[in-house]
Amino acid sequence: MALGEFSLIDRYFKRLASPASMPGMVGVGDDAAILPISPGHKLVVCKDVLVEGRHFFSDVAPDALGHKSLAVNLSDLAAMGAKPIGCLLGLGVPTINETWLASFAAGLGALADRYRCPLIGGDTVASEQGIFISVTALGTLHEKQPGLLRSAAEVGDDIWVSGPLGVPDIALRILLGTLADPQNRLPGLRVGLERPEPRVALGQQLLGVANAAIDISDGLTQDLGHVLQASGVGAVIDLEQLPVDQRLAVFDPSVVRDAVLYGGDVYELCFTVPAQYRPRVIAVGESLGLELFRIGKVRRQPGLFAQTDGSLTELKPKGFDHFARSAR
Amino acid sequence: MALGEFSLIDRYFKRLASPASMPGMVGVGDDAAILPISPGHKLVVCKDVLVEGRHFFSDVAPDALGHKSLAVNLSDLAAMGAKPIGCLLGLGVPTINETWLASFAAGLGALADRYRCPLIGGDTVASEQGIFISVTALGTLHEKQPGLLRSAAEVGDDIWVSGPLGVPDIALRILLGTLADPQNRLPGLRVGLERPEPRVALGQQLLGVANAAIDISDGLTQDLGHVLQASGVGAVIDLEQLPVDQRLAVFDPSVVRDAVLYGGDVYELCFTVPAQYRPRVIAVGESLGLELFRIGKVRRQPGLFAQTDGSLTELKPKGFDHFARSAR
Known part of the structure; x- marks a missing residue:
């Protein structure tokens, strides 16, 4: 059976994001979700996951990988018209390679600086098999702005x-x-x-x-x-x-x-x-x-x-x- | 070399989250990060990653795993005193097992309903090796509230x-x-x-x-x-x-x-x-x-x-x- 990611999300998880549970929310399925967080502002959030051997080659330059991990999420915010405010990093690595980590962090950090989207949290864990990266990016929209749906x-x-x-x-x-x-x-x-x-x-x-x-x-x-x-x-x-x-x-x-x-x-x-x-x-x-x-x-x-x-x-x-x- | 996750985050990523880049932010290292997103409200965000074979057994009941994936993040919000508003799911699975996915979604969904923390987005990808789960949870604090730091x-x-x-x-x-x-x-x-x-x-x-x-x-x-x-x-x-x-x-x-x-x-x-x-x-x-x-x-x-x-x-x-x- 070969279901794509869209069908997967639709079938099992979309019903969890019912409009009733969060009035004003634009839910799963767009580039990012929009939440009416407070008068004046809406929060825009997105998450993209990258897996070694599927979304990137094992020998990709780590600074390029750090860049791309954030870039794909900033791109989702851009597609909503949102202004980035911060990001979180979930990282699984099989071993601790200091050179690799420093270079990955530098690549991610340079892009974060450029778009004023600082890393504000995350979790780093051991992954026996391969590298995976899960970045969440946060942005804002003015409350009068529907966003680019x-x-x-x-x-x-x-x-x-x-x-x-x-x-x-x-x-x-x-x-x-x-x-x-x-x-x-x-x-x-x-x-x-x-x-x-x-x-x-x-x-x-x-x-x-x-x-x-x-x-x-x-x-x-x-x-x-x-x-x-x-x-x-x-x-x-x-x-x-x-x-x-x-x-x-x-x-x-x-x-x-x-x-x-x-x-x-x-x-x-x-x-x-x-x-x-x-x-x-x-x-x-x-x-x-x-x-x-x-x-x-x-x-x-x-x-x-x-x-x-x-x-x-x-x-x-x-x-x-x-x-x-x-x-x- | 056996560095713990705390040292890892500290060494490579903490400097990316400098207070200068986000005035008023409480950065990497607490249970969750706090951002002064708008007058009246602060946003609280956290991310915990779970990896098969390290954080859970391969044969764990999928509804329990769905529950725990969100629970550990709600716990981080609780430790800040924040009120949950929504979550995002990054999920890597080796194969599409419909029974497993439905049960995982049910476990996560029941807890999300109970704490009014709806799933608002995410990304599901193929992971050749094993299951990994990266949940991001979002909450709010009133602007006058420093949170439980x-x-x-x-x-x-x-x-x-x-x-x-x-x-x-x-x-x-x-x-x-x-x-x-x-x-x-x-x-x-x-x-x-x-x-x-x-x-x-x-x-x-x-x-x-x-x-x-x-x-x-x-x-x-x-x-x-x-x-x-x-x-x-x-x-x-x-x-x-x-x-x-x-x-x-x-x-x-x-x-x-x-x-x-x-x-x-x-x-x-x-x-x-x-x-x-x-x-x-x-x-x-x-x-x-x-x-x-x-x-x-x-x-x-x-x-x-x-x-x-x-x-x-x-x-x-x-x-x-x-x-x-x-x-x-």
């Missing part, structure tokens, strides 16, 4: 992404040995896989501009699919408009297209914005020095379709599934 | 514990096969090990009464030692006053004494209270139907000493250490 996309919205896609998946394929790298592009590309930059400032600046947002951790098709499903809408994206990292031009175009449509671990934001706010999105991008790409449009008819040469093809998710995918 | 014990305070000690350690020894159980006491005793009851209401009622508090997760000697060290004080406890579960009377008294002084996994609170508040502590205990035990006194001279028959013996920690102890 997955369920808030509206018919007619433009669909945007915050940067080029495809690099992490191509880097992963090279590292797994399933894609040749004759021009030795890996050293540049693996930075995209191992040191994603969470779009923290962008998320906050999209408040009041964007309707819905999600981070592309599981692949554009799967993640945009979550937004469409939660919002009860459909979409058409224009394959010609999808931003592709130009360093990928040396690889087989069909492999690159798959990486762009289905490849996970990207941590760019995908967001939907009413068409009349197009100039505001462009202004936000310019203020942050970030090129933003308009890739499609939300429509009433359900399903996610790709448009190319005037014809439409339905895109079915084949993104990242922690239980279906072979270990890395 | 480890560092707040005062010279002259009485030292109290919230219930009998020793049961979980004796149950563990029987389960490990290192202690004989001729009268088959295990069925009753293992409930104490596997289904600890967090002292959530007690913690909140001790606000304004107690100075310092901690939960006895790592053993009375070690945990009270943390309070004394953080507060820059010492203490004398009266061995005759230590509450021992009467079901332990059938075991060797020296084994029981060790279990009471050093055995972890108890999740009773140990707290210090100015002597003039003694009647208030008794009233709190009566209002909750909980027998509270006064076991000693805080004094200026450093170190933790046990008094018996008029002589003093220094107690050195040999409590739970996740890296020194053999796997369960």
Whole structure:
């Protein structure tokens, strides 16, 4: 039986998070949960777990791993438009390797400093088998701000992404040995896989501009699919408009297209914005020095379709599934 | 090299949680961290990780495991005097066993309902090797309330514990096969090990009464030692006053004494209270139907000493250490 993590959470744990138990809460299933903690403020919390051999290679540079452990959680906060306030670290390690720990802490700490998201607690335990990392990140939203919910996309919205896609998946394929790298592009590309930059400032600046947002951790098709499903809408994206990292031009175009449509671990934001706010999105991008790409449009008819040469093809998710995918 | 979890956190991660990075924060090292999140409220957060083969047996009843995963975190909130508001679950499982997951979720959910601490998010991943569980619990404190800090014990305070000690350690020894159980006491005793009851209401009622508090997760000697060290004080406890579960009377008294002084996994609170508040502590205990035990006194001279028959013996920690102890 191969259930994905979404089905798992849905089936066994979602009912534990009933709206009745916490009025005003937006529960399990979005990038992060929102709690109306006090007048004036809402708390935003998320938790992502990384496991050795599944989410990272055993020989990954420990400072990159420390960076990524926090980055994937900051990305979830960004996808809600939240301002980070702190994080907690759960860490299981088989042995105490001081060099490794110091480097891991340095990588996590540098990102925590940059986004003012200090480590405020945690638990470190022995794990006989392998390394696992469970980071919880906390952020805040003003009480009048609904946040960038997955369920808030509206018919007619433009669909945007915050940067080029495809690099992490191509880097992963090279590292797994399933894609040749004759021009030795890996050293540049693996930075995209191992040191994603969470779009923290962008998320906050999209408040009041964007309707819905999600981070592309599981692949554009799967993640945009979550937004469409939660919002009860459909979409058409224009394959010609999808931003592709130009360093990928040396690889087989069909492999690159798959990486762009289905490849996970990207941590760019995908967001939907009413068409009349197009100039505001462009202004936000310019203020942050970030090129933003308009890739499609939300429509009433359900399903996610790709448009190319005037014809439409339905895109079915084949993104990242922690239980279906072979270990890395 | 055998560093304990405390040294690990201290050495590599504590400096990441500098007060400068979060004014008003009480950082890594207490049962939970306190953040001044908004006018009127402080947020209290904690995270405890449980690993198969180390913190629980592989064949533990899954509903008991779900209960305990949340209970140990609610206990940390209780030790701060915080009111629970929600929790997040990070779960790694090797395979998808629907019966196991449903039972685990039921155990966690029942405790979450009882303490109004709904599951608000999480991440479930495949873990090739074994089960690990990382729960984060969130609570609140009123802004005028400092919380029950480890560092707040005062010279002259009485030292109290919230219930009998020793049961979980004796149950563990029987389960490990290192202690004989001729009268088959295990069925009753293992409930104490596997289904600890967090002292959530007690913690909140001790606000304004107690100075310092901690939960006895790592053993009375070690945990009270943390309070004394953080507060820059010492203490004398009266061995005759230590509450021992009467079901332990059938075991060797020296084994029981060790279990009471050093055995972890108890999740009773140990707290210090100015002597003039003694009647208030008794009233709190009566209002909750909980027998509270006064076991000693805080004094200026450093170190933790046990008094018996008029002589003093220094107690050195040999409590739970996740890296020194053999796997369960």
